[in-house]
Amino acid sequence: MSMSKIAIIGECMVEISGQPFNTMQQNFGGDSMNTAIYIKKVVGDVVDVQYVSAMGEDSLSTAMIEKWQSYGIDTSSVLINPEKHAGLYLIQNDDDGERTFQYWRNDSAAKYMVQHAKFPDVVNKLADVDAIYLSGISLAILPVNDCKTLLVHLKKLAESGVNIIFDSNYRPTLWSSILHCQQVYNEVYALSSLALVTFDDEHMLWGDTSIEKCRTRLHQHGVNELVIKDGANGCQYSRDSQKNSVLIFPTQKIENVVDTTAAGDSFNAGFLAYWLQSCPIKQCADAGNQLAGQVIQQKGAIVEIELEDMHSVPH
Numbered sequence: 439m440s441m442s443k444i445a446i447i448g449e450c451m452v453e454i455s456g457q458p459f460n461t462m463q464q465n466f467g468g469d470s471m472n473t474a475i476y477i478k479k480v481v482g483d484v485v486d487v488q489y490v491s492a493m494g495e496d497s498l499s500t501a502m503i504e505k506w507q508s509y510g511i512d513t514s515s516v517l518i519n520p521e522k523h524a525g526l527y528l529i530q531n532d533d534d535g536e537r538t539f540q541y542w543r544n545d546s547a548a549k550y551m552v553q554h555a556k557f558p559d560v561v562n563k564l565a566d567v568d569a570i571y572l573s574g575i576s577l578a579i580l581p582v583n584d585c586k587t588l589l590v591h592l593k594k595l596a597e598s599g600v601n602i603i604f605d606s607n608y609r610p611t612l613w614s615s616i617l618h619c620q621q622v623y624n625e626v627y628a629l630s631s632l633a634l635v636t637f638d639d640e641h642m643l644w645g646d647t648s649i650e651k652c653r654t655r656l657h658q659h660g661v662n663e664l665v666i667k668d669g670a671n672g673c674q675y676s677r678d679s680q681k682n683s684v685l686i687f688p689t690q691k692i693e694n695v696v697d698t699t700a701a702g703d704s705f706n707a708g709f710l711a712y713w714l715q716s717c718p719i720k721q722c723a724d725a726g727n728q729l730a731g732q733v734i735q736q737k738g739a740i741v742e743i744e745l746e747d748m749h750s751v752p753h
Contacts, residue, residue, distance in 0.1 A: 443567040444603075444714060445515065446474045447490040447588075448576040449548035450506070452498050453524035458530075466502050467527070468672065469573050469607055471511075471705050476729060478510040480745070485714050488567065488745055490513040492551035494523040499547070500512075513697075515563060517554045520546035523667030543579065552584035561591045569601040569631070571706075574639075577622055578612035589625050601631035605706055608639040619643065628660040634706050636667045647684060649674060653684070665709060665723070667702060672727055675719050687723035705730040 448470025456462035474487050475515045489511050493499035494519055502515050502524060516574050543549065551557060561615040564570060570592065574687050577585050604626045613619040620643065620647030627633060633656060637649055646652040649666055666674045672688040708729035732744065 439614065442484065443488070444488045444569045444571055444710065445488040445490050445567045446470050447570065447572040449491055449525060449543070449546065449579055450489075450502065451527050451543060451546070452502065453529060455526060455529040464498075465692070466505060469575050469605070470571070471506065472703035473493040473571065473605075473707045473710070474511055475506075475509045476704045477711050480708060480711040480725065480729065481715075482510065482664070485711060486512060488563075489516050490564070491552070492513045492519050492522070492545045492554055492693060494518070494545040495520045496523050499524045499626045515560045517547075517551055518557055518562065519547040519550065519554060522550060525549075546579075549579050549581070552580060552587050556695070560567070561595075561600060561691075562739045564591075564600065565594055569603055569710075570595060571603040571605070571710065572626075573605040573607040574619070574623065575607050575609055575612065577626070578609060578619070578624060582614075582618075585622060589622070592626070592629055596629040596631075602626070602629045603632045603634070603710065604630045605702070606633070606635045606639055607702065608643045610642070616643065624659050626739050627656060630661050631664040632665070632701075634667065634709065635663040636669075636702055638669070640666075665726075667705060673723055675723060685723070686719065687727060689727045704732075 448468055450466055450468035450471035453465040453467040454462050455465065471489065474489055477485055477487050489506060493503060493516055499518075503516055506513055506516075514636070522545060525541070525546030525548060527542070530538050530539045574705075579590065592602055606623060608619065610616075622645070635652070636654065637646070637652060640646050640652045644652070644655065646655065649668060652666060653664060653674070653676055655676070656674070660678075662678050664676050668674065670689060671689070672686065675685040675687070676683070705726040707726075709722045709726035712725050
């Protein structure tokens with residue numbers, strides 16, 4: 439069965455970049471929204487992408503929601519909290535091109551989305567989608583009890599037949615402890631039809647010394663389909679029912695890497711755009727690798743892509 443509806447849960451923030459007290463640019467960014475937008479860029483109306491979050495009533499929140507809509511994102515599940523604002527982060531580049539981030543997100547509307555009076559209505563709507571996608575960041579920003587509440591909802595939705603898709607996207611500073619993060623991740627893995635993880639993150643969080651050990655651990659925790667992203671080496675795919683049958687999809691070497699922001703997010707989008715349509719895994723992985731390859735050759739998280747460059751990927 440081809441899937442056509444995906445709900446993506448997460449936080450998208452205002453992005454400020456440039457030199458302090460000088461000319462600065464406004465944009466927006468967030469791992470989950472990057473993936474949402476790139477899915478729409480790749481397959482357009484073939485996949486309905488709903489975003490689940492909370493925003494304020496401030497002018498930046500309103501303008502951001504309008505921007506998402508311009509990409510074709512369904513924002514009917516973006517809750518409005520008049521007492522909170524959008525989160526914000528500042529990016530600065532040093533002379534060597536290295537970037538530093540500062541965040542103001544501790545009181546953002548998205549952090550409190552699960553407490554919103556209308557969140558149960560959103561959960562009811564999620565029963566009608568084919569898949570729900572979220573990342574480790576989507577969970578890390580929530581207060582502990584809200585994270586537990588969301589996991590209870592996701593468990594019921596998974597039991598009713600909705601595919602749960604998880605990108606572990608580990609950010610140590612967002613978690614109170616490694617142990618808490620591991621506990622939460624294991625709960626999500628137990629529900630996941632598909633996990634898209636990055637080996638570097640898994641090594642940092644779990645101490646996995648090889649991709650093989652990482653794969654074994656994740657399938658043991660209940661992941662059915664697994665994609666392990668391994669940077670310039672491409673990705674590896676496996677199914678729980680065929681653990682010994684690993685498919686490896688190398689990438690083409692990119693000589694001109696400009697900015698690796700959203701490399702993983704765009705890979706996920708390319709992969710999911712075709713996975714949601716029940717396409718062959720090779721097609722899904724090739725789309726992910728090719729899309730990420732385009733994105734890292736440009737500056738910024740959301741960039742223009744050339745669909746015709748995604749050879750071997752029909753659209």
